Amino acid sequence: MSCVSTRGDATVAFGDAILEGLAPDGGLYVPAKSIPFDVDATAGASYAGLARAILSRWVEPDLLDFESLYSFGAPIVELSGRGWTGIKILELFHGPTNSFKDYGARFLGPALGIALEARRRTGLVLVATSGDTGSAVADAMSDVPGLRVVLLFPHGKVSAVQERQLTARRPGVRAVAVEGTFDDCQRLVKEAFGTAAVPGLTSANSINIGRLLPQQVYYAWAAVHCDQPIDVVVPSGNLGNLAAGFLARMSGVPIGRFVAAHNRNDWFVRYLRGDRPVAVGSVQTLSNAMDVGAPSNFERLQYWCQGKALADLVTGYSISDDETCDVMRTLHQETGYLADPHTAVGLAAARRFRKESGSSLPTFVLATAHPAKFQDIVERATGVSPAIPPSLSAIDQTDYRLIGAELDSVLDIVREEHALLPSLD
Numbered sequence: 001m002s003c004v005s006t007r008g009d010a011t012v013a014f015g016d017a018i019l020e021g022l023a024p025d026g027g028l029y030v031p032a033k034s035i036p037f038d039v040d041a042t043a044g045a046s047y048a049g050l051a052r053a054i055l056s057r058w059v060e061p062d063l064l065d066f067e068s069l070y071s072f073g074a075p076i077v078e079l080s081g082r083g084w085t086g087i088k089i090l091e092l093f094h095g096p097t098n099s100f101k102d103y104g105a106r107f108l109g110p111a112l113g114i115a116l117e118a119r120r121r122t123g124l125v126l127v128a129t130s131g132d133t134g135s136a137v138a139d140a141m142s143d144v145p146g147l148r149v150v151l152l153f154p155h156g157k158v159s160a161v162q163e164r165q166l167t168a169r170r171p172g173v174r175a176v177a178v179e180g181t182f183d184d185c186q187r188l189v190k191e192a193f194g195t196a197a198v199p200g201l202t203s204a205n206s207i208n209i210g211r212l213l214p215q216q217v218y219y220a221w222a223a224v225h226c227d228q229p230i231d232v233v234v235p236s237g238n239l240g241n242l243a244a245g246f247l248a249r250m251s252g253v254p255i256g257r258f259v260a261a262h263n264r265n266d267w268f269v270r271y272l273r274g275d276r277p278v279a280v281g282s283v284q285t286l287s288n289a290m291d292v293g294a295p296s297n298f299e300r301l302q303y304w305c306q307g308k309a310l311a312d313l314v315t316g317y318s319i320s321d322d323e324t325c326d327v328m329r330t331l332h333q334e335t336g337y338l339a340d341p342h343t344a345v346g347l348a349a350a351r352r353f354r355k356e357s358g359s360s361l362p363t364f365v366l367a368t369a370h371p372a373k374f375q376d377i378v379e380r381a382t383g384v385s386p387a388i389p390p391s392l393s394a395i396d397q398t399d400y401r402l403i404g405a406e407l408d409s410v411l412d413i414v415r416e417e418h419a420l421l422p423s424l425d
């Protein structure tokens with residue numbers, strides 16, 4: 001299957017699209033066409049089986065071991081009790097780094113490895129992270145032959161557990177703390193891509209289509225477990241997860257409405273309301289992985305809607321930090337369930353949506369991170385400290401470099417890492 005840019009018609013091979021990241025015309029890659037997917041035909045399949053059925057259109061299935069890539073599946077938890085009945089939580093945090101970013105990274109890593117080998121090339125992944133992407137990418141790509149990873153994160157602006165995960169010592173991975181914000185990290189990555197100084201740079205942010213394709217699978221997984229269409233609430237920042245939901249819906253997964261659940265960074269919510277919001281810098285919130293001023297995947301959503309109003313398909317809510325903590329507390333009191341702050345933003349939006357829309361379809365809330373990744377916040381809100389899963393406690397050695405928010409410092413590190421790539425001659 002091939003891809004096209006949101007800004008042009010020329011098709012490129014999937015392998016080139018994931019190696020390039022951004023299209024040369026500045027657009028984002030999308031599948032050249034959507035192939036319908038028969039949800040009923042996969043009833044009874046395991047999560048890995050469903051992943052194989054959906055993703056084998058993109059990568060030779062024999063080259064990937066889906067059972068080991070997605071052994072952790074995606075458990076569904078049904079809530080009950082006053083105000084919670086009808087809400088189901090799709091837990092996407094049982095992968096090796098405990099956020100939904102594992103689903104995308106674990107496919108993109110080997111897919112990049114396959115594309116590089118076919119082209120007899122090596123590659124360097126440069127990625128900016130506000131917390132969860134970096135560790136998922138580092139974990140998934142550390143042992144991909146011919147690939148090294150440099151990840152930039154904002155110093156002191158990720159949770160203690162996130163920092164441990166980001167800086168865990170891994171072969172082929174260099175973690176770099178930047179004295180600045182996530183926006184600075186993203187800007188530095190963009191600037192590094194803009195200089196011709198380093199060849200073979202690849203991005204692993206959610207502009208990369210190779211991360212979105214595998215995220216369709218859990219939407220289909222939720223749908224095959226219901227005998228009617230579903231509404232899906234997506235805790236959102238850069239709108240990559242929502243874009244994956246659109247892909248799933250276009251391939252025939254029965255989804256009624258999407259709810260985009262944002263924190264105070266509400267650019268998309270205001271857009272859906274009919275404002276013409278201007279892009280501003282992000283503000284810091286308790287759900288830090290969603291602190292995004294101007295969501296980069298908006299361009300894909302708009303492309304797919306082809307002039308129709310996005311508001312016909314998506315409802316948006318902006319949830320304050322206070323409401324996020326309220327929901328964490330009442331949910332725990334009333335059901336015993338511990339949600340992380342991102343999932344809590346989704347749950348708050350789900351309750352508002354069910355009240356306002358009167359929809360009778362099951363409402364799935366995507367639980368995007370494990371509560372133990374945000375131990376302090378969860379404990380402050382609920383009085384309970386979530387148990388640390390084994391994957392988090394297994395990290396013993398950490399290592400990172402600290403730099404100022406300057407392009408030259410990034411390029412120095414990128415060149416050093418580049419020199420460590422194996423020669424293919």
Ligand SMILES: *Cc1c(COP(=O)(O)O)cnc(C)c1O
Pocket residue numbers: 099100101132133206235236237238239240241242289290342368369
């Ligand atoms: C990345 C992230 C989000 C936001 O996802 P987008 O695809 O950027 O919209 C939400 N929650 C968590 C925990 C994340 O790591």
